[in-house]
Amino acid sequence: GQNIDQPTEMTATxxxxxxxxxxYQTSGFNGLFWYQQHAGEAPTFLSxxxxxxxxxxxxFSSFLSRSKGYSYLLLKELxxxxxxxxxxxxxxxxxxxxxxxxxGTGTQLKVEL
Amino acid sequence: xxxxxxxxxxxxxxxxxxxxxxxxxxxxxxxxxxWYRQFPKQSLMLMAxxxxxxxATYEQGVEKDKFLINHASLTLSTLxxxxxxxxxxxxxxxxxxxxxxxxxxxxxxxxxxV
Numbered sequence: 001g002q003n004i005d006q007p008t009e010m011t012a013t014x015x016x017x018x019x020x021x022x023x024y025q026t027s028g029f030n031g032l033f034w035y036q037q038h039a040g041e042a043p044t045f046l047s048x049x050x051x052x053x054x055x056x057x058x059x060f061s062s063f064l065s066r067s068k069g070y071s072y073l074l075l076k077e078l079x080x081x082x083x084x085x086x087x088x089x090x091x092x093x094x095x096x097x098x099x100x101x102x103x104g105t106g107t108q109l110k111v112e113l
Numbered sequence: 114x115x116x117x118x119x120x121x122x123x124x125x126x127x128x129x130x131x132x133x134x135x136x137x138x139x140x141x142x143x144x145x146x147x148w149y150r151q152f153p154k155q156s157l158m159l160m161a162x163x164x165x166x167x168x169a170t171y172e173q174g175v176e177k178d179k180f181l182i183n184h185a186s187l188t189l190s191t192l193x194x195x196x197x198x199x200x201x202x203x204x205x206x207x208x209x210x211x212x213x214x215x216x217x218x219x220x221x222x223x224x225x226x227v
Contacts, residue, residue: 033216042206042218043157087156089216094162101147101208101216103157 004104006088011110012078020073020107022088030099033089034062034073037106043087046073075109083111116140117209119219126197126226133193134222136207142187145210148180150203157206163190197226 004024012018024032031050035043049055049064049071061074073086085106094100116139126132136146144165149157161182162170169182181193194201206221 040204040223042221045215048215099210100159100162102159103149105156 004088004090004102006086006104006107008105009108009110011112012075014078014080014111014113016078017074017076018078018109020075020086020088020109022071022073022104024069024071024088024090024104028092028094029066029069029090030093031091032062032064032071033087033091033101034060034071035087035089035103037085037087039085046086078111080111080113083109085109117143117146117207117217117219119207119222121222122220123223124225126224128198128226129196131193131195132197132224133191134205134207134224136190136192136219138188138209138217141209143190143209144187146184146190147208147210147216148182148190148192149206149208151206152203160192163192163207165190194224197224199226202226 006022033048034046036046037043046060047062049062054063059076064071085108087106088104089101091099091101118137118139120135124132146163148160150160151157159172160175163182163184165184165187171177179195184190202225204221204223207219209217
């Protein structure tokens with residue numbers, strides 16, 4: 001399995017910027033996803049990184065450093081609707097050769113006025 | 114984009130009965146489907162990998178006789194929770210193989226065993 005570490009909770013102010021960090025084991029690493037999940041709903045895809053560097057997508061950006069086993073999700077111009085759980089999910093190649101996704105515990109982000 | 118349709122979205126069943134959850138890939142062929150379970154305020158935990166035409170691969174600690182997985186076609190994978198108990202109450206969700214740049218999730222199934 002993969003050891004994934006991300007903060008449990010974060011609080012930020014509407015209109016601000018927040019960075020959610022994630023570290024993971026690198027064994028068999030083959031890319032990393034970030035998902036947003038509202039309570040009781042399926043996760044929603046936010047970003048995918050496989051190469052080092054920053055991927056920008058509107059208000060959301062994601063960064064990856066493969067050598068450090070580190071990624072972060074950057075949310076700009078925070079809105080109340082961004083209050084959700086953010087899941088870091090490394091993709092890795094299993095012993096059988098297929099890809100697997102393992103999810104972190106998620107970071108519960110609360111956006112306040 | 115690709116769509117995975119999961120049914121039912123919610124189900125309540127009596128203890129001791131079995132419940133079947135279906136995941137269909139609507140516009141692509143899913144040779145592999147993953148089944149996850151999520152308890153309240155916890156992460157998604159991989160239960161098993163469903164492979165079309167072959168036996169599923171279960172993660173450590175998951176009872177394969179209790180959670181029966183069938184992947185008889187390239188568009189349908191099913192998870193049957195047999196002899197359900199209250200502790201099986203959870204959110205079950207399937208996702209397609211993430212060989213591409215995105216894993217496509219079903220809508221999830223909220224199972225409540227009473």
